[in-house]
Amino acid sequence: MARSSVASGRKGAQPFDPASAPFDVVVAGAGPAGATLSLCLRDAGFRVALIDGAPSPADTAAPDTRASAIAYSVARLWRRLGLSLEGEIGASRLERIVVTDGARPGPGAGAAFSSRLVITADQDLPVEDFGEPLGWIVENRRLMAALEARLEEAEAEAGAKLVRYRPAKAISCVDRGPHAEISLEDGRVLGAKLVIAAEGRLSNLRASAAISTSGWAYGQTAVSATVVLAEPHEGVAWQHFTPTGPVALLPLLGNRASLVWTDSAAGAAALLEIPDAGFLSLLSRRLGDGPQVVALEGPRRAFPLSLLSAERMSAPRLALLGDTAHGVHPLAGQGLNLGLKDVAALIAVVSEAQSVGEDIGAEVTLARYAQWRRFDTASSIWSADLIWRLFGNDQLGLRAARDLALATAGASSALRRILAREAGGGLGDRPAGLQA
Ligand SMILES: Cc1cc2nc3c(=O)[nH]c(=O)nc-3n(C[C@H](O)[C@H](O)[C@H](O)COP(=O)(O)OP(=O)(O)OC[C@H]3O[C@@H](n4cnc5c(N)ncnc54)[C@H](O)[C@@H]3O)c2cc1C
Incomplete structure (x- = not known):
C-alpha cells in the first residue's frame, strides 16, 4: 500500500519549493509501464515519486481480465528487476504462434481454415536466442500484483529512493526552468527535474503540455475472458482472422488461455450478455478446427478499440510513455511491448545523461529519447492498423492477397525468422535493458 503519511503530510495548495522537492523524476501513472519504469529508475539510483489516481491496481470498476x-x-526488463517470470509473475512460455484466416462468420463459421502461418521458437528464432520462447504470456492482474509487491518493498527500505502518492491524480505540469512543477487534484504540488506521463490513453499531463494526438475509433470492441481448454495448449497462441475481427487465444498456466474476441460494438455487447453456455457454443463455432474451449473462468469484459498517436513524445521537462504516447489495435499484441520498450530507452537515455553530468530533464536529453522511439512506435502503430484493414475485409482481391502473404511467409524460413525476431522484440536498435 502506498504511504498515506506522505500524502497526508502535504495537504492543501502549496507553492512549490525546490529545496523540499526531493525527486529526480515524478512518474504519473502506476500502470504496468509506469510501475516498471519507476522500479528501473530507482534501481538506476534516481529518486522517484510514483503517483496514481486509483487507490490500488486492484481497485478498478471491473477486474482486468486481460x-x-x-x-x-x-520481458528481460522484469528479470533485471529481480522478478521471476515463471515465479511471481506466473507467466506462460509462448512457443508457437499459429495465424489462420479463412472461416467466415455466420452460418458458415467453423469451416476448415484456408491458410495458416506457423512460427515456432525452436525453429525460427536466431541461434543466439536458442532456448528462449517467442515471448511470455502474462496475466495483467498477476503482473500488477508482482509489481505492487516490489514497489512496496522498495518503499519500505531504509532511505528509500521511491515514494508513492496514491490515490493522487495529476492535473498539470509546468516547466519552471531548472525543474518542473506537477499539480495534483487535491492541491498538492510536487517538483522534479523530469516528469513522466504514463497515465494511459487519457492523459492530463499530455493535455497540459498541449501535445495533440491523432487517431480514431475502430468501431470494434474486444471481449476478453479467461477460458479452460480441452487439451494441453503446449505453449501455442492462436490468432484467427475473420471479417468481423480476430479471435485470439493466448496460452496461460494450467491449461487455461486468455481469449480476446474482437467484434463490432453491437456484436461484442451481445457477447457480454449471453449466458456462458451460449457464449461457449458460439466460440466453438468461431474457432472451427482450432483449440476446443470447455469452460469460462471468471467474467467477460469489453474493451472498445481505438488508435492513438501523440504528435510528439516530449515537451520541456516532460516525456510521454506507454499508452499516453501510443495506443495500438491489440491484434498484434504490441501495446505494452511498446510501453516497455519506451521504459528501456528512457532508462538508457537518462542514465547516460546523469553519468556525464547532463540535466536529465533537458530538452536535448528528452529529444534523444523521442528520436530513439519514433521509428519503432510509428511502424508498430501503422502495421497493426494495416493488418486490421487487410484481414478485416472479405473482398475477394484482398482475401487472395492476404492468403498469398500468409502462404509466402509460411513457406519462407527467412521470413519466418524475421517474424519470429519481430515477435520476440529482437529487431532494431535495442537498449541495454532488452539485450541478453
Ligand atoms: C483486449 C486487449 C488486449 C491486449 N493485449 C496486449 C498484448 O497481448 N500485448 C501487449 O503488449 N499489449 C496488449 N494490450 C495493450 C496493453 O494492455 C496496454 O498497452 C497497456 O495496458 C498500457 O499500459 P500503460 O501503463 O501505458 O497504461 P495503463 O495500463 O492505462 O495505466 C495507466 C495508469 O495511470 C493511472 N492514471 C490515469 N490518469 C492519471 C492521472 N491523471 N494521474 C495519476 N494517475 C493516472 C491509471 O489509474 C492507471 O493505473 C492489450 C490491450 C487490450 C485492450
Whole structure:
C-alpha cells in the first residue's frame, strides 16, 4: 500500500519549493509501464515519486481480465528487476504462434481454415536466442500484483529512493526552468527535474503540455475472458482472422488461455450478455478446427478499440510513455511491448545523461529519447492498423492477397525468422535493458 503519511503530510495548495522537492523524476501513472519504469529508475539510483489516481491496481470498476503477450527480449526488463517470470509473475512460455484466416462468420463459421502461418521458437528464432520462447504470456492482474509487491518493498527500505502518492491524480505540469512543477487534484504540488506521463490513453499531463494526438475509433470492441481448454495448449497462441475481427487465444498456466474476441460494438455487447453456455457454443463455432474451449473462468469484459498517436513524445521537462504516447489495435499484441520498450530507452537515455553530468530533464536529453522511439512506435502503430484493414475485409482481391502473404511467409524460413525476431522484440536498435 502506498504511504498515506506522505500524502497526508502535504495537504492543501502549496507553492512549490525546490529545496523540499526531493525527486529526480515524478512518474504519473502506476500502470504496468509506469510501475516498471519507476522500479528501473530507482534501481538506476534516481529518486522517484510514483503517483496514481486509483487507490490500488486492484481497485478498478471491473477486474482486468486481460493477459499480455510480451516479447522475450522485452520481458528481460522484469528479470533485471529481480522478478521471476515463471515465479511471481506466473507467466506462460509462448512457443508457437499459429495465424489462420479463412472461416467466415455466420452460418458458415467453423469451416476448415484456408491458410495458416506457423512460427515456432525452436525453429525460427536466431541461434543466439536458442532456448528462449517467442515471448511470455502474462496475466495483467498477476503482473500488477508482482509489481505492487516490489514497489512496496522498495518503499519500505531504509532511505528509500521511491515514494508513492496514491490515490493522487495529476492535473498539470509546468516547466519552471531548472525543474518542473506537477499539480495534483487535491492541491498538492510536487517538483522534479523530469516528469513522466504514463497515465494511459487519457492523459492530463499530455493535455497540459498541449501535445495533440491523432487517431480514431475502430468501431470494434474486444471481449476478453479467461477460458479452460480441452487439451494441453503446449505453449501455442492462436490468432484467427475473420471479417468481423480476430479471435485470439493466448496460452496461460494450467491449461487455461486468455481469449480476446474482437467484434463490432453491437456484436461484442451481445457477447457480454449471453449466458456462458451460449457464449461457449458460439466460440466453438468461431474457432472451427482450432483449440476446443470447455469452460469460462471468471467474467467477460469489453474493451472498445481505438488508435492513438501523440504528435510528439516530449515537451520541456516532460516525456510521454506507454499508452499516453501510443495506443495500438491489440491484434498484434504490441501495446505494452511498446510501453516497455519506451521504459528501456528512457532508462538508457537518462542514465547516460546523469553519468556525464547532463540535466536529465533537458530538452536535448528528452529529444534523444523521442528520436530513439519514433521509428519503432510509428511502424508498430501503422502495421497493426494495416493488418486490421487487410484481414478485416472479405473482398475477394484482398482475401487472395492476404492468403498469398500468409502462404509466402509460411513457406519462407527467412521470413519466418524475421517474424519470429519481430515477435520476440529482437529487431532494431535495442537498449541495454532488452539485450541478453
Ligand atoms: C483486449 C486487449 C488486449 C491486449 N493485449 C496486449 C498484448 O497481448 N500485448 C501487449 O503488449 N499489449 C496488449 N494490450 C495493450 C496493453 O494492455 C496496454 O498497452 C497497456 O495496458 C498500457 O499500459 P500503460 O501503463 O501505458 O497504461 P495503463 O495500463 O492505462 O495505466 C495507466 C495508469 O495511470 C493511472 N492514471 C490515469 N490518469 C492519471 C492521472 N491523471 N494521474 C495519476 N494517475 C493516472 C491509471 O489509474 C492507471 O493505473 C492489450 C490491450 C487490450 C485492450
